[in-house]
Amino acid sequence: xxxxxxxxxxxxxxxxxxxxxxxxxxxxxxxxxxxxxxxxxxxxxxxxxxxxxxxxxxxxxxxxxxxxxxxxxxxxxxxxxxxxxxxxxxxxxxxxxxxxxxxxxxxxxxxxxxxxxxxxxxxxxxxxxxxxxxxxxxxxxxxxxxxxxxxxxxxxxxxxxxxxxxxxxxxxxxxxxxxxxxxxxxxxxxxxxxxxxxxxxxxxxxxxxxxxxxxxxxxxxxxxxxxxxxxxxxxxxxxxxxxxxxxxxxxxxxxxxxxxxxxxxxxxxxxxxxxxxxxxxxxxxxxxxxxxxxxxxxxxxxxxxxxxxxxxxxxxxxxxxxxxxxxxxxxxxxxxxxxxxxxxxxxxxxxxxxxxxxxxxxxxxxxxxxxxxxxxxxxxxxxxxxxxxxxxxxxxxxxxxxxxxxxxxxxxxxxxxxxxxxxxxxxxxxxxxxxxxxxxxxxxxxxxxxxxxxxxxxxxxxxxxxxxxxxxxxxxxxxxxxxxxxxxxxxxxxxxxxxxxxxxxxxxxxxxxxxxxxxxxxxxxxxxxxxxxxxxxxxxxxxxxxxxxxxxxxxxxxxxxxxxxxxxxxxxxxxxxxxxxxxx
Amino acid sequence: xxxxxxxxxxxxxxxxxxxxxxxxxxxxxxxxxxxxxxxxxxxxxxxxxxxxxxxxxxxxxxxxxxxxxxxxxxxxxxxxxxxxxxxxxxxxxxxxxxxxxxxxxxxxxxx
Numbered sequence: 299x300x301x302x303x304x305x306x307x308x309x310x311x312x313x314x315x316x317x318x319x320x321x322x323x324x325x326x327x328x329x330x331x332x333x334x335x336x337x338x339x340x341x342x343x344x345x346x347x348x349x350x351x352x353x354x355x356x357x358x359x360x361x362x363x364x365x366x367x368x369x370x371x372x373x374x375x376x377x378x379x380x381x382x383x384x385x386x387x388x389x390x391x392x393x394x395x396x397x398x399x400x401x402x403x404x405x406x407x408x409x410x411x412x413x414x415x416x417x418x419x420x421x422x423x424x425x426x427x428x429x430x431x432x433x434x435x436x437x438x439x440x441x442x443x444x445x446x447x448x449x450x451x452x453x454x455x456x457x458x459x460x461x462x463x464x465x466x467x468x469x470x471x472x473x474x475x476x477x478x479x480x481x482x483x484x485x486x487x488x489x490x491x492x493x494x495x496x497x498x499x500x501x502x503x504x505x506x507x508x509x510x511x512x513x514x515x516x517x518x519x520x521x522x523x524x525x526x527x528x529x530x531x532x533x534x535x536x537x538x539x540x541x542x543x544x545x546x547x548x549x550x551x552x553x554x555x556x557x558x559x560x561x562x563x564x565x566x567x568x569x570x571x572x573x574x575x576x577x578x579x580x581x582x583x584x585x586x587x588x589x590x591x592x593x594x595x596x597x598x599x600x601x602x603x604x605x606x607x608x609x610x611x612x613x614x615x616x617x618x619x620x621x622x623x624x625x626x627x628x629x630x631x632x633x634x635x636x637x638x639x640x641x642x643x644x645x646x647x648x649x650x651x652x653x654x655x656x657x658x659x660x661x662x663x664x665x666x667x668x669x670x671x672x673x674x675x676x677x678x679x680x681x682x683x684x685x686x687x688x689x690x691x692x693x694x695x696x697x698x699x700x701x702x703x704x705x706x707x708x709x710x711x712x713x714x715x716x717x718x719x720x721x722x723x724x725x726x727x728x729x730x731x732x733x734x735x736x737x738x739x740x741x742x743x744x745x746x747x748x749x750x751x752x753x754x755x756x757x758x759x760x761x762x763x764x765x766x767x768x769x770x771x772x773x774x775x776x777x778x779x780x781x782x783x784x785x786x787x788x789x790x791x792x793x794x795x796x797x798x799x800x801x802x803x804x805x806x807x808x809x810x811x812x813x814x815x816x817x818x819x820x821x822x823x824x825x826x827x828x829x830x831x832x833x834x835x836x837x838x839x840x841x842x843x844x845x846x847x848x849x850x851x852x853x854x855x856x857x858x859x860x861x862x863x864x865x866x867x868x869x870x871x872x873x874x875x876x877x878x879x880x881x882x
Numbered sequence: 883x884x885x886x887x888x889x890x891x892x893x894x895x896x897x898x899x900x901x902x903x904x905x906x907x908x909x910x911x912x913x914x915x916x917x918x919x920x921x922x923x924x925x926x927x928x929x930x931x932x933x934x935x936x937x938x939x940x941x942x943x944x945x946x947x948x949x950x951x952x953x954x955x956x957x958x959x960x961x962x963x964x965x966x967x968x969x970x971x972x973x974x975x976x977x978x979x980x981x982x983x984x985x986x987x988x989x990x991x992x993x
Binding site: 787 | 885886887889890892934956
């Protein structure tokens with residue numbers, strides 16, 4: 299990119315430069331070639347005034363551009379190329395004073411560096427910054443002297459050089475205490491080392507760099523930083539972006555087509571004999587568990603590429619199964635009947651290991667702790683219980699005010715338990731501090747879903763909206779998603795896609811709805827089911843696969859259109875779709 | 883069809899559907915006890931839960947002409963009473979938006 303652009307602008311700018319220069323250049327114009335163009339550039343630059351720009355919009359200043367390119371060349375290790383560019387362009391990355399300043403700091407020559415500091419162009423540097431920079435240098439000198447054991451030298455530095463600066467007297471007092479208590483050096487961030495550590499000096503250099511204006515000392519890796527910023531902006535603007543590979547191509551603007559999100563039914567699973575109410579992918583993405591009104595739960599397994607087959611059929615419940623939960627290591631599965639007992643199953647063998655029962659148990663949902671050894675369950679009797687894997691009840695407490703707990707979840711760090719409290723509120727118990735936080739909502743909450751990183755909470759409300767909450771320290775409502783139908787039944791939604799970029803939900807109009815999480819835009823409405831879609835689950839490992847459960851007794855597996863997807867993958871080496879056909 | 887979303891009432895004294903025991907209304911939402919429904923005594927409530935509405939129709943009741951919606955239990959579709967959508971008499975305007983629930987169709991719980 300840089301090389302090509304460097305050729306073009308000078309030819310354009312030949313017209314813009316001052317008349318005197320133009321006359322001089324026009325005489326040489328016939329002898330244009332790559333080499334002479336660069337010499338011309340150098341000449342035009344030596345007579346350059348402010349405002350020479352590069353690029354079509356005139357936003358980039360030529361001098362700055364060349365300087366950061368040179369810096370990038372040096373940092374990539376191409377010393378000769380960097381030196382050649384400096385010579386050809388006549389623009390130095392840093393003035394010789396700054397170069398010697400850097401060297402002095404890295405070598406530990408403190409007094410010389412303070413002197414050089416004064417020499418650096420005084421016009422651009424204010425008095426205060428000079429003082430602050432000197433303070434940092436002298437502080438490092440002080441610590442190194444203490445390190446070596448030259449206490450009298452250190453005291454001299456402190457008395458004669460640092461205190462006259464009259465900056466940050468508190469810090470000066472702390473430094474003084476370091477002489478008496480050497481251990482305090484560690485607290486102030488300078489661990490005792492035998493030899494002066496290059497890292498410490500780099501740190502000082504970086505701190506000084508932040509004080510001085512950037513035109514004197516360019517921040518490190520500036521070009522990489524700018525390019526990454528641009529890529530970030532492109533990525534955020536691309537609403538269909540859904541791929542596992544984080545690296546983007548620099549050759550074209552990144553823009554995913556709509557076919558990055560799964561919109562095609564790949565498979566219909568019809569093993570249930572009644573409505574399917576719940577389903578969830580395992581944490582490793584290899585299994586799918588579904589729960590149905592026919593009182594059974596089925597564990598499905600992915601055999602070949604996206605083809606599911608029944609692994610086990612779990613048939614021990616007396617009542618319709620309404621909830622399943624995978625253990626963090628995917629070896630155990632919990633199933634809950636509606637207001638019935640909780641059963642623990644072994645995924646490999648399909649046997650029921652244990653049944654958890656309470657007096658008049660009416661468990662409705664459960665959740666695992668991240669250590670996989672305990673889980674919680676809540677139900678009709680308003681209490682939340684913690685159980686372990688042997689069948690013992692470890693703890694229980696009574697929630698206040700709620701008639702029945704219809705849904706609960708554990709955050710993935712195991713610190714908080716989130717449950718629906720009453721009709722319109724969510725309560726989050728913090729297990730360590732034993733405190734609670736409340737989130738008030740406008741209408742009845744039918745189901746909740748917490749994201750894997752425990753930052754976001756998705757609530758399905760009875761007024762046909764889905765609300766996204768940020769459950770950080772002050773929790774706040776971020777977005778509302780609408781467009782689906784919900785009024786009578788419990789409809790569930792979940793996060794999905796790479797980086798949790800999408801929100802997908804079922805609906806009473808038999809269609810699956812997918813929204814973009816960031817801007818709330820409805821991306822896709824997928825027909826196909828012939829009954830209310832009760833629950834959806836996105837594969838946590840494969841961002842192009844999700845499943846939906848419906849009242850028409852079937853489960854549909856959705857994926858991307860494999861033919862077009864594969865051919866596009868072949869044409870670009872890092873999975874970026876070139877054809878920008880991101881239209882609806 | 884699907885797991886029906888039921889709302890649950892917290893208060894100690896509540897009324898439930900006589901057929902399926904789903905919660906219907908809370909005792910503190912009673913506005914008046916002196917009403918006559920189709921099957922006997924009925925109460926007027928400010929708000930009810932777990933009901934779905936039927937279509938609007940104009941009916942001549944003891945107190946005059948009103949536009950009402952019949953209400954059915956969400957879970958078992960038993961007819962529970964009706965809701966006043968519009969009252970044509972100024973004296974009856976206070977009933978608009980409130981629900982009549984038949985006493986015979988409800989079970990008491992909590993007292």
